[in-house]
Amino acid sequence: MTLRSLRERIIQTVSFELGGLLVVAPAYAVLSGSSPTESLGLLIALSIAFMIWSPIHNTLFDVLEFRFSHRVASDRPHGLRIVHAISHETTSIVVTLPLIMYLGGYGFWVAIAVDLGLTIAYTAYAYLFHVVFDRLRPVTGDGRPAGGL
Template identity: 55%
Template sequence: MKKELGRAMDVPLRSLRERVLQTLLFEAGGLLLVAPLVAWAGDVRAAESLVLLVALSAAVMAWAAIYNTAFDLVEAHVARRVASARPHLLRVLHALGLEVSSVLATCPIIVWLTGLGWWQALAVDIALGLVYAAYGYAYHWLFDRLRPVQG
């Protein structure tokens, strides 16, 4: 097992600095894109939608750093490939996996901050997840093109 992990580590991964930059830019872009949509769709003030999205972003940022690193390690081990060389189908699975797993962290936050019931919060969370999954696919594709993994 240790020998196999060593071979996976021969495939370069993003540095901690690069991972932090990737995550912060992703969340900032998501806030700029989604906050106006939430305000419009929820018929709430922009400030209220921004508070909700900042809380959700903080929860998801912590989870995304763990998820993305684990995904990259597994991909390096199994496919011996860097993240920036990820094929289309795996990019789709990566984006959807992050959004589905993020629901566990964010649904309670939506209930707490909005006063919605659990089913309504789940519907909001799913809608946000679909928007962010599409955004995540596009963002990570562009990030990988502009800042490929250096070996």
Template identity: 45%
Template structure:
């Protein structure tokens, strides 16, 4: 996919990126979430899988919009994104996702809004660090197709 002369990831590539991100996140974060909250495996896995599905859809939308804006205004593909813009990308995604998932946590767990906000903030911080590293590694492993010579 090309926009304004800068190659972008195909939808197939985007779903690979998102799917691997969410799978890795579940494997890394679920045991920690369970340990911190004291919730059982079923409750922990159920909630985090639901949040992962929400995040998967939102991540595909957010990344596509972010990449298109970057291609248009900075005229560069995602794998050439500088570190400070990687931080903006990761934080922007997590802040918007927080606003979407906070009510879901309240409804799923029955916790107070404050307790759910603390849990969601903890998840957001963990996933922000993970997202920063993951996307940098993914972009190195799978640069945008036009840059790979494909």
């Protein structure tokens, strides 16, 4: 199985986060009525929190899966992939909700709605981003993009 190299993963992650900020921050500013600076500040904080939380969650999930099933993540069955995705998104709300409440100045229920809205927006963006990224930087047998960029 050929995977992206570490360099490609870093390019992918940084591109995803920067693109998300460029796409979602203006939309959030318009919908929330906040200034572009406030919107960008909140979304940068959420991006950082998410980039810290994701590897923690994924590592814990992988360790528990291996402990209980003696299976590595790459052999995870479809049903457990769904559980993994749901647990990732659910626990990320716990991580990001306090930031949304504090930096956005929202009460609990409004912050939940904002968090869910951002999750939906980023899910749509993630789909489109990865379609474009994979077309622009397809993986070759050595993990580098075609054309050696």
